[in-house]
Amino acid sequence: MVGYVTRRVLSAIPIALIAVTACFFILRLAPGGPFDGERALPPTTLANLRAHYNLDLPLIQQYFIYVGRLLQGDFGPSMVYNDFTVAEMLWIGLPFTLMLGFSAFIIGTIVGLVAGALSAVNQNKWPDYMLVFLVMIGLVVPNFLMAAIMQLVFGVYLDWFPAGGWQAGSIPHLVLPITVLVLPHAGRTARLMRGSMIEVLGTNYVRTAKSKGLGQRLILARHAIKPALLPVVSYLGPGLSYLLTGSLVVEQVFALPGIGKYFISAALNRDYGLVLGTTILYMFIILAVNLLVDILYAWLDPKVRYS
Amino acid sequence: MKQVLQVEDMSVTFELHQSEVHAVREMNFSLAQGETLAVVGESGSGKSQAFLAIMGLLAKNGRAEGRAMMGDINLIGMEPKQLDKHRGKDIAMIFQDPMTSLNPTLKIKTQLSEVLVKHRGFEQSQAVKSATEMLERVGIPEPAKRANAYPHELSGGMRQRVMIAMALLCQPKILIADEPTTALDVTVQAQMLDLFKTLTEDFGTALVLITHDLGVVAGVADRMMVMYGGRAVEKGTTDDLFYDPRHPYTLGLLHSTPHIAKRAERLDPIQGLPPSLEHLPKGCSFNPRCAFAFDRCLVERPPLAPTGNGREKACHYEGPMAYGKVA
Numbered sequence: 151m152v153g154y155v156t157r158r159v160l161s162a163i164p165i166a167l168i169a170v171t172a173c174f175f176i177l178r179l180a181p182g183g184p185f186d187g188e189r190a191l192p193p194t195t196l197a198n199l200r201a202h203y204n205l206d207l208p209l210i211q212q213y214f215i216y217v218g219r220l221l222q223g224d225f226g227p228s229m230v231y232n233d234f235t236v237a238e239m240l241w242i243g244l245p246f247t248l249m250l251g252f253s254a255f256i257i258g259t260i261v262g263l264v265a266g267a268l269s270a271v272n273q274n275k276w277p278d279y280m281l282v283f284l285v286m287i288g289l290v291v292p293n294f295l296m297a298a299i300m301q302l303v304f305g306v307y308l309d310w311f312p313a314g315g316w317q318a319g320s321i322p323h324l325v326l327p328i329t330v331l332v333l334p335h336a337g338r339t340a341r342l343m344r345g346s347m348i349e350v351l352g353t354n355y356v357r358t359a360k361s362k363g364l365g366q367r368l369i370l371a372r373h374a375i376k377p378a379l380l381p382v383v384s385y386l387g388p389g390l391s392y393l394l395t396g397s398l399v400v401e402q403v404f405a406l407p408g409i410g411k412y413f414i415s416a417a418l419n420r421d422y423g424l425v426l427g428t429t430i431l432y433m434f435i436i437l438a439v440n441l442l443v444d445i446l447y448a449w450l451d452p453k454v455r456y457s
Numbered sequence: 458m459k460q461v462l463q464v465e466d467m468s469v470t471f472e473l474h475q476s477e478v479h480a481v482r483e484m485n486f487s488l489a490q491g492e493t494l495a496v497v498g499e500s501g502s503g504k505s506q507a508f509l510a511i512m513g514l515l516a517k518n519g520r521a522e523g524r525a526m527m528g529d530i531n532l533i534g535m536e537p538k539q540l541d542k543h544r545g546k547d548i549a550m551i552f553q554d555p556m557t558s559l560n561p562t563l564k565i566k567t568q569l570s571e572v573l574v575k576h577r578g579f580e581q582s583q584a585v586k587s588a589t590e591m592l593e594r595v596g597i598p599e600p601a602k603r604a605n606a607y608p609h610e611l612s613g614g615m616r617q618r619v620m621i622a623m624a625l626l627c628q629p630k631i632l633i634a635d636e637p638t639t640a641l642d643v644t645v646q647a648q649m650l651d652l653f654k655t656l657t658e659d660f661g662t663a664l665v666l667i668t669h670d671l672g673v674v675a676g677v678a679d680r681m682m683v684m685y686g687g688r689a690v691e692k693g694t695t696d697d698l699f700y701d702p703r704h705p706y707t708l709g710l711l712h713s714t715p716h717i718a719k720r721a722e723r724l725d726p727i728q729g730l731p732p733s734l735e736h737l738p739k740g741c742s743f744n745p746r747c748a749f750a751f752d753r754c755l756v757e758r759p760p761l762a763p764t765g766n767g768r769e770k771a772c773h774y775e776g777p778m779a780y781g782k783v784a
Contacts, residue, residue, distance in 0.1 A: 354557040361512055361552075362572050362623070363544035366537070372571070376562040452562060452607040 151448070158444055162437050170220065173429045174213055177422055184229035184420045203229055216426070225427040230419045236427035243409030244431065246316075250408060251397045254328050255390055258335035263382065265336065266343025270378075271370070273348055281340065288337030293396045297330045297403040314404045327397075327404045335393050342385055347378040376450050383447055387440035394432060458489035461630045461663050462511075462548075467523035467533060469503065469510045478734045480506040482687050484523070485761075488631065493657065493664040495678035495695065497671065497710065499731045503687040504667050508633045512550050513540045527631070546576040549624035553636040555616035559608040565592075565619055566604035572626045591622040595652060614645040621652060628660045635667045650677050671714045675699060683707050686732050686742035689761055693768035703770045705747045708778055741773070749774040 185191055185199055200206045204215055219226055225236035269281040291299075304326060305313025311325045350356060351374060359373045401410035409428060416424035448454045469481035481503040488494055498504045510521035511532050525532040527547060532540065552558045560568055569588035573579040579587065585604065592600035595618040608616055617637060624632055634653065638646040654677055657664045666678055674681060674695060681698045683691040683706060691704035702708040709727035729746035732738060741759055744750040753773050761771040 354552060354554060355560040357514055358552065358558045358620075358623075359560070360514055361544055361550045362575070363541040363546060364571060364575055365541050368571070368575070372563070372567075373560050377560070450562060453609050 154448060155441075155445060158441055162441060166433065166437060169433050170217065170426075170430055171213070173426055173433075174216060175209075177420075177425055178209060180420065182420050184422060186420070203227070220430070225430075226423040228416075228421055228424045230416070230421040230424070236423045239412055239424055240409065240427055240431060243407065243412055246406065247394075247397055247401065247408035247410060248435075250324070250327060250331070250401070250406070251390070251394045253324070254331035254335065254397070255393050257328065258332040258393070259339055259386065259389075261332065262336040262339025263343050263379075266340035266345075266382075267347050267370075267375070267378070269340065269344040270347030270351065278344075282344075285337040285340045288333035289341070291333075293330055293334065294399050294403060296333060297327070297400055300326045300330055301403070314406075316406050323406075327400050327406060330400050331393055331396055334396070335389055338385065338389060338392075339382060342382045343378065346381045347374065350374045350378040353377075380447065380450055383443055383450060387436065387443045390439045391432075391436045394435070458492070460487045461490050461527065462488040463524075463526040464511070465524040465526070467507065467510065467521065467525060469506050469515065470520050470522070471516070472518045472520070476735060480519075480687055480734060481510065483761075484689060486682055486689070486692065488663045488665065490630070490663055491657070491661045492679045493654075493666060493677055495666045495668060495674040495681045496684060497668060497674060497681060498684035499669060501731050501734065502684040503734075504684050505635050507684075508550070508635065508665060508667060512544060512548065512633065513537060514550075545572050545624075545629075546627045547629050548631040548633070549627070549629040550633040550635065551617075551620045551624050551637050554640050555613055555620055556640065558620060559616055561608055563607075564604070565606055565608065565611075569604070569619070569623050569626060572623060576627050588622070588626065591626055592619070595619075595622040595625075595656070596648070597622070614641055614649070617641060617645075617649060618652070621649075621656070625656055625660060625662070629662055631665065632657060632662050633665045633667070636669070637666070638673060639668075639670070646673070653677065671699075671710060683710070686737055687734055688742070688771065689769075690743070690772070691768075691770045692761070693766075697766070697768055702778075703764060703768065704772045705749050705774065705778060706743050709746075741771075749776070749778065 183205070184203075185196055190196075191199070197206070204212055207215070216226065225240070228234050228236050228239055231239060265281050265285070269278045272278045301313040304310045311322050312320075313326070316323050356369060356373055359369045364373070397408065398410035398413055400406075401408040402414065412424060413428045415421075416428065464484055464486050467481065467484040468479065471478045471480055484507055486494070496504045496507070506515070506519070509515055510519070511525045513532065513535065515521060521533050523533055527543065530543070532543070532548070559565075566585050566588055569591065570579070570581060570584035573584035573587055574581060577584075589600045589604045592603060597603050597615060597618050603611065603615070603619075608619075611619065617640075621637075637653070638649050641649060650673060653664060653666070656662070664677075666673065668674060678695045681691075681693060681695050682689050683698070683704065685706050691698065691702070691707045693703075698707055699711065702711055706727070709725075712725040713727055715724060727746055732742055732745075738745055740756050741747070741750070741754045744754040747754065751774070757773070759771045759773045761769050763769050
């Protein structure tokens, strides 16, 4: 097991390096630069600025300088918010975004698993039809539209929750944004769980368990859940990345102080350092979650362990 | 001899979208303590479904009627909760495919010990100990080590031994083995049959051996029931049916089995295909494939009737039977 985890951690290093490289060059392919504005800067000022941020060097050299700094944990300066380094900017927005994302992730996963399992056990009866209907709604309505509907219905008409904004520590402010994030994630998770649970309940080994007279509860808890979780667990990694990217939009719509605002404006402003820093951080989070998923997978499926 | 299972007028029906399929009809038989009954027939003859019905394991669209009396309780139509008090304890089942019949995510010892915890109220540690002893008894080397293994770490033969151990843990009165050797190597098949014979004798367990392999039947079974198109067509002792088959279908089955004492000639298969249960022929279901069919067979279905000596058959033909090349 230790060997397996070590191998997985080591294999994440080249993946991270490839991702950083790809981000760096793709960003530079985009037209424009951080100092383009409504009014062109005087040429000498522009030249000084570019020299200051090493933008006058050949691209490949800039790349090595960036990676070199990154390896020392330095994300570099923000090119638009001159007074801040990228690390400082991230530190302002990231904790909130992660709190929002992971809350939605945990709630959505649990809701999805329970709903999917209930659906499967009651296959083709009314609780199943109802859940499948709700899941479809969660899946097909895009989050920016769902956010607007939520704001209108629960924020304005019913006035149950604030329609936007943030006060430190206020849970009511979080209810609507988290709901909007939870719906599609829970929907996808439930759909996968329903399908795989139905499949598992039809397997020969569940029939064997029935023939042993174990009773439905024990069969579900001991024999069906673990194998049914396998396909769901492998979805959780990509699922989290959907959720985190979705949260960038949701933060904007609900005017929440996360990293989303900076990320979107940084991309528009070509604030190279900030876009790269945010992307790389997200990448590390997703790599870490995928690693956790793989470890969980090995625990669920004994066949994976030694390979 | 004490009867441990008495099946009376049992039928199994499956509901399809538009129609109903009668997989088993008018099944009657009894099983005495400790005896071995072979249930023989082609695929689709209803032999597996009949016993899945007794175990309460029919698919959702399946329905069983009639009685399967184990003592004074009727297993057919019993609530799953009530049935669970008997399944695995008084009546156990072994399935055809040992590769998929064990849970891949649970250790062998978990899958064995849970039976004892459920039915015997054992403590976990005690249950694991008994389970390990049972593994040794079914001929698994290093049982303590195997008990800690997962199914994928064992070979097919080993897994079927585990299934046998699991079924026999509570020393059931009845053991149903559905094609237990079909998925195994021929060499392993023989070992497995020996194991069945020894263990069921030791425990006084009655064995139902569902198979299409007459070679399996010959060495093990006391009595035979031959099934065709969802019905029993001939019943009797194994010796009687092997040496003096009275139903053309039984005769056909015997002739389509390779025989070591005979010269290697071509096998004599039964002509035609097994019938579709949705469209059984009028009269006797076997009439399109029967060499002895005459006009009565085309209109009137022969009932299963005693022919003396404790034998029963469902056939109108009473004359001598010569079959193909083998007179």
